[in-house]
Amino acid sequence: MPRHISEEHLFTFAVIADTHVTEEEASAIGGYDVDTVKLGAARSAHVVGELNRLAPDFVVHLGDITHPEPGTPAYEESAARFHAVYEALECPLYLVAGNHDIGEKAFIGEPLPHQQAQRIVNDEMIAEYERHFQAQYYSFEHLDCLFVIINGMIVNSGLDCEARQRQWLEALLSANQGRRVFMFSHYPPYLSRRDEPGHYDATDEPGRSWLLGVLERHKVEAFYAGHVHNFFFNRHGETNCYVLPSVCFLRHDYHELFRVAPGMKQGRHDGAKLGYAVVQVRSAGHLSHIIRTHGRTDDRADDGADEPADDPGGEAAALPLVHGLAPDRRGIGLYLRQSWCDSADIATPWGLDAFSRKRIRNDYPLLALWEMGVRDLRVPLDDLADAETRNRMAELTALGHRFTAYSYGLPKGAARRALIDQGHILSAWEVIAPTTSAPGLLAGIAALKGGTPVYFNAHRADGEAFSSSHGLHADERGAVEALLALDGAKEAIDGMVFGIAWREAPLPAMSSIRNSVAGLGVRAAVHVQFAHRTPLGQDETERHDANRIAEAVIGALAHADLSVCLDNFTGIDRGYYFSGGLVDRLYNPTPGAHIVRHLHAALPDGCKIGAVIENGQDRLIELSEPGGALLLPAADTGPATLQSASSRATAHWIDLASGNSAPERPLGPTLVMPK
Numbered sequence: 001m002p003r004h005i006s007e008e009h010l011f012t013f014a015v016i017a018d019t020h021v022t023e024e025e026a027s028a029i030g031g032y033d034v035d036t037v038k039l040g041a042a043r044s045a046h047v048v049g050e051l052n053r054l055a056p057d058f059v060v061h062l063g064d065i066t067h068p069e070p071g072t073p074a075y076e077e078s079a080a081r082f083h084a085v086y087e088a089l090e091c092p093l094y095l096v097a098g099n100h101d102i103g104e105k106a107f108i109g110e111p112l113p114h115q116q117a118q119r120i121v122n123d124e125m126i127a128e129y130e131r132h133f134q135a136q137y138y139s140f141e142h143l144d145c146l147f148v149i150i151n152g153m154i155v156n157s158g159l160d161c162e163a164r165q166r167q168w169l170e171a172l173l174s175a176n177q178g179r180r181v182f183m184f185s186h187y188p189p190y191l192s193r194r195d196e197p198g199h200y201d202a203t204d205e206p207g208r209s210w211l212l213g214v215l216e217r218h219k220v221e222a223f224y225a226g227h228v229h230n231f232f233f234n235r236h237g238e239t240n241c242y243v244l245p246s247v248c249f250l251r252h253d254y255h256e257l258f259r260v261a262p263g264m265k266q267g268r269h270d271g272a273k274l275g276y277a278v279v280q281v282r283s284a285g286h287l288s289h290i291i292r293t294h295g296r297t298d299d300r301a302d303d304g305a306d307e308p309a310d311d312p313g314g315e316a317a318a319l320p321l322v323h324g325l326a327p328d329r330r331g332i333g334l335y336l337r338q339s340w341c342d343s344a345d346i347a348t349p350w351g352l353d354a355f356s357r358k359r360i361r362n363d364y365p366l367l368a369l370w371e372m373g374v375r376d377l378r379v380p381l382d383d384l385a386d387a388e389t390r391n392r393m394a395e396l397t398a399l400g401h402r403f404t405a406y407s408y409g410l411p412k413g414a415a416r417r418a419l420i421d422q423g424h425i426l427s428a429w430e431v432i433a434p435t436t437s438a439p440g441l442l443a444g445i446a447a448l449k450g451g452t453p454v455y456f457n458a459h460r461a462d463g464e465a466f467s468s469s470h471g472l473h474a475d476e477r478g479a480v481e482a483l484l485a486l487d488g489a490k491e492a493i494d495g496m497v498f499g500i501a502w503r504e505a506p507l508p509a510m511s512s513i514r515n516s517v518a519g520l521g522v523r524a525a526v527h528v529q530f531a532h533r534t535p536l537g538q539d540e541t542e543r544h545d546a547n548r549i550a551e552a553v554i555g556a557l558a559h560a561d562l563s564v565c566l567d568n569f570t571g572i573d574r575g576y577y578f579s580g581g582l583v584d585r586l587y588n589p590t591p592g593a594h595i596v597r598h599l600h601a602a603l604p605d606g607c608k609i610g611a612v613i614e615n616g617q618d619r620l621i622e623l624s625e626p627g628g629a630l631l632l633p634a635a636d637t638g639p640a641t642l643q644s645a646s647s648r649a650t651a652h653w654i655d656l657a658s659g660n661s662a663p664e665r666p667l668g669p670t671l672v673m674p675k
Contacts, residue, residue: 005285005327005400011143014051015184015277015288017062017226018246019044020100021085023077036268037067040248042297044085047247047276049298050291052090054278057142059091060149062226062244063098063186065133070103070125071118079132095134097151098186098227102129102136105187105204106157121153126161137165139172145180145281148172152187152225155207166210173218181220188225188243189215191232192343192361199358200348201228215239222279222286230254230273231290232363235395242288245275253348257362260585271295272588273364278321287323290367292589319601319659322373325400331600332556333376333404333565334582335527340365340379340569341389364587365569366396372582372593373600375400378565381407381429384422385414394425404525404565406430406457409437410444423452428563430497430525432457432470435483442488449492455525456483457497471499471527474512480520495523495563502532506552507612507621510559523563528552530568530579542591543668545580547619547632549592550656550669553599554621554630557606568592591657595669598656602671631670646672 020040051059066078086093099105103121126136136151150169154162173181189211190202198204203211215223216237223241229251232243250270255262262270271294280287323329346358369377383389384405393403405426411419419429429452433441438456445454458479460470472479480496483489496517500509506528517524530545549566556564571581582592589597603626610622617634628651655662656669 005287005325006282007327008283010281010283012054012056012281013142013279014054014056014059015062015224015242015244015279016047016051016059016247017244017276018064018098018229018248019061019082020064020067020246020248021078021082022067023074023081036249039295039297040067041081041085043247043274043293043295044082045088045298046296047293048086048088050293051276052088056091056278058094059089060094060147060184060224061096062184062224063096063152064100064226064246065095065098067100069100069119070128075128076132094140094147094149094184096149096184096186096226097126097129097133097136097153099153101133102126102151102153105153105155121157121159123159123161126151126154136161137168143281145182146172146176148181148183150183150185152185152203155187155211156204169214173214173220177218181218183215183220183223185223185225186227188227188232188241189223189236190234191228191243192234192359194236196359197356199356201358212236215241222288224277228254231367232361233366235399240286240288240399242277244277245273245290247274247276247293250274253346254360255586256344256346257342257360257364258586269295270586270588272586280321287321287326289321289323290371292371319598319654320604322371322597322600322604324370324372324374326373326375327400329373329375329400329600330557330560330604330606331373331375332553332596333378333402333563334369334374334569335378335565335567336365336569337567337572338570340377341383341392343388361392362587365583368569368583368587368589368593371589372596374596376402376404376427376563376565378404378406378430381405381411381415381419384425385418390418390422390425394422397425397427402427404428404430404455404563406432408432408459410441410448416448419448419452420450423448423450426452428453428455428495428525430455430457432459434459435479438483438489439486442486442492445492446488453494453523454492455495455497455523456493457525460499471497471525472516474498474500474504474509475516477516480516480522484520484522490521493522495525497525497527500526500528500552502529502548505619506548506555507609510555510562510564513562514559523561525563525565526555527565527567530566531572531577532579541578541580543634546591546595546657546668547634549582549595550599550630551619551621551632553596554603554607554609554623557599557603558609560606566596591668594659595656598654598659599671601659602654602673626673628671628673631666631672633666633668633670646674651675 020037022037065082068074068078103125104119106120139148187203189208190196220239223239225243228243229246231245234241250268250273252268272292274295275290275292278289278291343359343361346360403426435458458472498513500506513524568579568581570583572579583589607623608625610624613620619632621630652673653662654671656671662670
């Protein structure tokens with residue numbers, strides 16, 4: 001059963017990581033990318049401003065507070081500069097010691113040269129850290145929740161303080177048995193698998209097993225770590241384990257996760273991957289939202305990094321945060337056409353990593369889904385047959401995601417066995433086949449389905465688009481009736497799939513689809529397709545797709561009886577068909593992702609559609625509930641052509657690609673909401 005997250009909000013806290021604040025001259029950097037690290041203070045200043053606006057109850061910093069390490073000439077100056085920036089924070093700040101703050105973790109069994117050994121955490125470094133910052137480990141309470149800070153660097157160190165920390169932690173958690181516990185360390189236990197080999201970016205054995213045992217025995221609710229400067233998520237037992245991005249710069253060795261050239265200073269300036277977390281603690285469960293900063297500073301003119309054109313800007317936070325694991329989430333689903341659970345070997349040239357494989361899973365697709373508020377996902381049945389992907393599906397299903405897996409006809413081999421043994425992971429099984437094949441499939445479907453609902457997807461050999469979401473046309477009620485009249489159909493089939501082609505308007509088609517299944521005892525799944533055969537001009541394609549995404553999301557929010565799925569999570573830019581995407585090949589959000597997120601945020605309770613008014617190619621979709629309208633301009637549109645929309649004096653005009661106030665001449669999908 002999905003893990004329950006309640007609606008009742010208790011409090012909010014924020015988590016930041018890896019600020020790497022350094023003294024003004026950055027003399028302790030060693031010459032590597034000095035300009036980037038020198039941005040740490042300015043980027044931190046921007047985050048302090050954002051946090052003051054968001055007003056969390058407190059903030060936890062996951063370490064690498066400074067860039068220079070203890071014992072280096074600039075450590076004291078850098079600590080002072082950090083305090084000068086963060087003294088402006090208007091809530092309590094709790095610090096975790098990172099390797100740059102308190103010394104590197106011990107590399108058990110590695111023959112270290114004398115110079116490297118001097119960088120390993122020791123009692124003198126710990127004392128220096130505690131003089132400038134806070135205790136190396138401690139706890140605090142907030143609204144009956146326990147928050148525990150540990151020093152991950154001393155795990156496996158053999159220092160006396162390692163044993164003291166273990167004893168303190170076990171005693172603390174035993175004394176607080178049954179309470180909600182949130183734990184923080186600079187190092188994560190692991191990045192992708194608990195049995196992954198030891199490496200520079202995670203806790204080595206035997207400390208890893210000890211730490212994981214602590215999480216298991218005491219049912220820790222969440223564990224937050226930094227150090228890696230990239231996002232990762234794992235579910236260990238009953239613990240959500242988060243690795244958070246950096247505020248300052250990207251660890252660009254992890255750009256190996258993506259099948260494109262890194263660019264942006266070998267990926268270090270991939271600003272969309274910089275950010276921090278805002279954690280909403282509910283009466284049951286919590287939601288961790290990653291807020292992308294795009295490398296902004298308190299003075300943008302001095303920011304050394306390029307910002308993407310689709311950067312939504314800080315004002316986007318005026319809309320509520322959304323999350324794919326939020327309870328009772330209504331909205332659009334997505335077809336994960338490209339691999340969404342892929343792994344790559346990360347070539348990190350530190351410690352012993354250079355002499356072994358470091359196979360790490362790419363969790364940026366998951367981050368993109370969560371921040372759009374997307375819960376429902378469509379994948380091939382092959383994903384259920386693959387052990388690694390199946391385990392991930394089971395993990396995410398337990399948290400609240402819903403997977404539909406599709407197969408062409410009846411599956412064979414490993415896919416068939418997976419459906420029999422693991423079909424309970426799925427919310428639906430979609431069978432794709434020509435309608436003429438249906439009579440011969442029904443008995444096999446009924447025998448295999450178990451308790452999993454089955455949707456029949458009519459394969460069309462003459463389909464114009466590259467898609468396995470062919471589906472019936474919107475107005476084919478007769479075909480639905482004919483299929484359901486077949487012997488055994490009602491026992492085998494629970495729903496029908498309908499496809500909405502690229503040039504077809506989603507809302508009228510959804511209305512026809514509802515009529516096609518009304519009173520027949522089956523549900524309808526709707527696939528809104530985007531692939532097209534002929535390359536078009538970029539402006540034409542982007543505007544068409546943006547309007548289509550907005551209309552499809554509105555349709556999903558308005559029609560709770562339809563399962564609506566967009567067929568363009570990632571774009572298609574090679575091969576014989578083409579499609580835009582909600583994320584690019586780095587899994588950074590494009591305007592389409594912002595449109596999905598902002599509509600989910602603005603209309604959390606759904607909506608009801610009123611009149612649809614067309615003026616040439618421009619469209620206005622009235623919302624009878626909660627009021628307002630969705631504007632879909634085909635070109636730069638002046639207010640005179642949208643006379644049915646409420647004026648700016650009585651309504652908010654929200655540009656859905658940015659979340660900010662729309663310009664006088666709307667450039668894309670615009671939501672008009674009553675004030």
